[in-house]
Amino acid sequence: MARFLVGRVLQGVFVLWAAYTLSFAVLYALPSDPAAIAAGTTNSVTPEQLAEVRHAMGLDRPLAEQYLDKLGGALHGDLGRSVQSGERVTSLIGGALPPTLAVAGAGLVLAVLLGTGLAVLSTVTGARWLRQALLSLPPLGVAIPSFVVGLLLLQWFSFTWNLFPAIGEGGWRGLVLPAATIAVQPAALIGQVLAKSMSDELGKDYVDVARAKGAGPFRVTVRHVLRNAALPTLTLAGLLVGGLLTGAIVVEVVFSRNGLGQITQGAVSAEDLPVVQGVVLLGALVFVTVNLAVDLLYQVLDPRLAVGRRSAGRGPAGRFALFTFAGRG
Amino acid sequence: MSVTDLALPAGERSPEPGPAAWRGFRKALLRSLAGLLRNPGLALSLLWVALVIVAAVAPGLFAPGDPLAVDTAVRLQAPSFSHPFGTDRLGRDLFDETVHGTGRTLPAAALATAVGLGAGSVLGLLAGFLRGLPDLVIMRLVDVLLSIPGLLLALMLVSVLGKGSTADVGLAIGVAAIASTARVMRAEVLRVSESGFVEAARTGGARWTRVVLRHVLPNSMGPVWVLTLLLFGEAILGVTTLSFLGFGAQPPTPEWGSLVSSGRDFLGSAWWLSILPGAVVALTVLAANRVSRAFDAERGGAR
Numbered sequence: 208m209a210r211f212l213v214g215r216v217l218q219g220v221f222v223l224w225a226a227y228t229l230s231f232a233v234l235y236a237l238p239s240d241p242a243a244i245a246a247g248t249t250n251s252v253t254p255e256q257l258a259e260v261r262h263a264m265g266l267d268r269p270l271a272e273q274y275l276d277k278l279g280g281a282l283h284g285d286l287g288r289s290v291q292s293g294e295r296v297t298s299l300i301g302g303a304l305p306p307t308l309a310v311a312g313a314g315l316v317l318a319v320l321l322g323t324g325l326a327v328l329s330t331v332t333g334a335r336w337l338r339q340a341l342l343s344l345p346p347l348g349v350a351i352p353s354f355v356v357g358l359l360l361l362q363w364f365s366f367t368w369n370l371f372p373a374i375g376e377g378g379w380r381g382l383v384l385p386a387a388t389i390a391v392q393p394a395a396l397i398g399q400v401l402a403k404s405m406s407d408e409l410g411k412d413y414v415d416v417a418r419a420k421g422a423g424p425f426r427v428t429v430r431h432v433l434r435n436a437a438l439p440t441l442t443l444a445g446l447l448v449g450g451l452l453t454g455a456i457v458v459e460v461v462f463s464r465n466g467l468g469q470i471t472q473g474a475v476s477a478e479d480l481p482v483v484q485g486v487v488l489l490g491a492l493v494f495v496t497v498n499l500a501v502d503l504l505y506q507v508l509d510p511r512l513a514v515g516r517r518s519a520g521r522g523p524a525g526r527f528a529l530f531t532f533a534g535r536g
Numbered sequence: 537m538s539v540t541d542l543a544l545p546a547g548e549r550s551p552e553p554g555p556a557a558w559r560g561f562r563k564a565l566l567r568s569l570a571g572l573l574r575n576p577g578l579a580l581s582l583l584w585v586a587l588v589i590v591a592a593v594a595p596g597l598f599a600p601g602d603p604l605a606v607d608t609a610v611r612l613q614a615p616s617f618s619h620p621f622g623t624d625r626l627g628r629d630l631f632d633e634t635v636h637g638t639g640r641t642l643p644a645a646a647l648a649t650a651v652g653l654g655a656g657s658v659l660g661l662l663a664g665f666l667r668g669l670p671d672l673v674i675m676r677l678v679d680v681l682l683s684i685p686g687l688l689l690a691l692m693l694v695s696v697l698g699k700g701s702t703a704d705v706g707l708a709i710g711v712a713a714i715a716s717t718a719r720v721m722r723a724e725v726l727r728v729s730e731s732g733f734v735e736a737a738r739t740g741g742a743r744w745t746r747v748v749l750r751h752v753l754p755n756s757m758g759p760v761w762v763l764t765l766l767l768f769g770e771a772i773l774g775v776t777t778l779s780f781l782g783f784g785a786q787p788p789t790p791e792w793g794s795l796v797s798s799g800r801d802f803l804g805s806a807w808w809l810s811i812l813p814g815a816v817v818a819l820t821v822l823a824a825n826r827v828s829r830a831f832d833a834e835r836g837g838a839r
Contacts, residue, residue: 221676222679222683223683225677226683229680229681230684230692233692234695234696346829347822349825350769350773350818350821350822350825351814351818351822352776352777352814352818354776354777354793354796354797355810355814355815355817355818358796358800358803358810358814359811362811366804449686450685452685452688453685453687453688456687456688456691456781457687457777457781460780460781461800471688471691472781472782475691475694475695475699475781475783476699476782476783478695478696480695480696483691486688487684487688487692490683490685490688491680491683491684494682494683494684
């Protein structure tokens with residue numbers, strides 16, 4: 208177990224290092240000029256001034272030197288300073304994190320509840336039409352762009368019925384619509400994979416045993432099938448949390464909320480490369496951490512699994528899941 | 537000259553001889569036509585995808601008017617018979633704009649699909665066929681690409697590639713899709729490489745390039761083709777999302793995502809400006825996913 212743990216952590220560290228290297232390669236090795244952006248795009252900047260800015264930013268040094276220097280800084284928790292505001296990237300991101308975490312967290316809870324509810328209800332129900340209606344919801348939820356979901360919710364709940372504020376700051380009421388928006392896609396994904404996994408589990412012997420002992424359909428589904436079917440769904444966790452992070456970017460723009468999304472959008476438009484890199488690294492860190500946690504949880508929840516065997520992303524459900532977030536995280 | 541090449545001249549060695557293949561194709565076609573009649577949802581999805589593609593190639597067929605023609609007499613009018621999608625704040629017909637926007641969104645999504653599919657397939661093929669060190673290196677790269685949420689990866693690329701061009705947005709979304717295609721392709725190549733005919737070709741002394749191009753590749757593409765439409769739907773979502781965030785086509789150039797974005801300010805008063813183009817995006821993705829699932833089921837049934 209200890210060896211497994213160390214191996215997984217090392218693997219995670221490797222992925223993080225590689226993500227850092229990849230983002231450095233994309234952001235700094237490709238032909239673009241961060242100095243020109245920092246100096247401003249006005250024509251009044253003389254070549255001498257530009258060279259000065261370049262020197263101050265360390266951009267006139269060899270690429271390998273820049274890389275090692277920046278990597279050393281990153282290891283000490285220093286990701287440089289924002290080109291726009293001059294603020295430290297780490298404190299900029301850290302400051303923007305709480306409102307984003309609130310939305311993403313509420314969205315995750317809502318998504319798990321909705322997705323599980325959908326899967327359980329479609330398994331328990333004897334009515335064919337209800338099952339089919341329920342199972343047709345996930346494809347719909349996956350197909351609607353989240354910005355459209357947000358705008359629809361705004362249109363109905365804020366402008367038509369006046370139930371929730373249109374601008375999402377201030378208290379729990381402002382959190383409802385953004386959280387609902389962000390939850391739609393993960394909920395669809397959870398519902399889809401869980402329903403499939405539950406219908407697979409229904410054919411197993413222990414279900415017959417439970418039924419023979421007199422358990423009703425609800426008890427069989429919730430007490431027995433759901434517990435076993437939840438395991439494969441757990442492998443989606445990394446993907447889902449990554450999706451929540453990028454979902455937050457869109458949601459914060461739709462609802463004009465402060466947070467990581469606003470920062471990211473601003474940084475990309477202003478080509479504020481250190482901030483962009485910081486957000487990308489945060490995404491990778493979250494993904495790696497969640498997957499590590501899932502791996503460990505798996506060992507605890509399913510003792511049958513020999514150490515290190517997992518089938519993430521395999522099989523039709525996993526494959527679809529991988530693609531479902533290909534475009535947005 | 538290898539043993540297999542001696543046994544059968546190259547030209548006659550294709551796995552499916554002509555007439556039988558045609559018969560099989562005709563049978564499959566008839567079967568799918570019958571299936572379509574029994575499945576109106578799938579038929580509608582196919583029809584919608586076809587319509588959208590036609591709109592992208594020849595928008596004039598559906599919307600002969602100039603999408604940018606300003607008519608201040610009919611500003612912010614609700615959908616009506618003469619303006620099916622209503623009009624925007626300058627009196628431009630939103631239906632015309634949406635139809636002409638197809639010509640920006642769809643090519644960008646197609647580019648994204650081509651990039652994701654092409655690069656992903658090549659990487660997956662190399663990893664699965666060469667095994668060993670190349671496999672290790674490529675799959676670690678794929679792991680890294682997967683560890684960065686797709687939209688963030690695309691945003692990172694967009695911040696360097698520059699903004700305001702749908703082609704760059706398509707490219708960025710395509711790169712973000714490489715990793716998952718590579719995984720699917722590699723798994724399939726590993727499966728196919730175990731097959732008897734690949735072993736036979738190898739034992740027969742065929743060069744490895746020949747084994748890959750003639751035997752492994754054609755037989756591994758199946759699942760990847762199925763994923764093409766799924767990927768296309770995802771690419772539409774990605775492209776419109778980036779445009780919505782303001783990194784794609786800039787107004788007044790009509791594009792689905794930027795149409796939704798520019799209608800956002802009128803949500804309380806003129807809902808159609810955002811909701812109708814948004815609905816078009818959702819319908820298109822839904823239809824593409826539906827058709828893709830049907831292909832997948834077809835393959836599953838055939839095997």
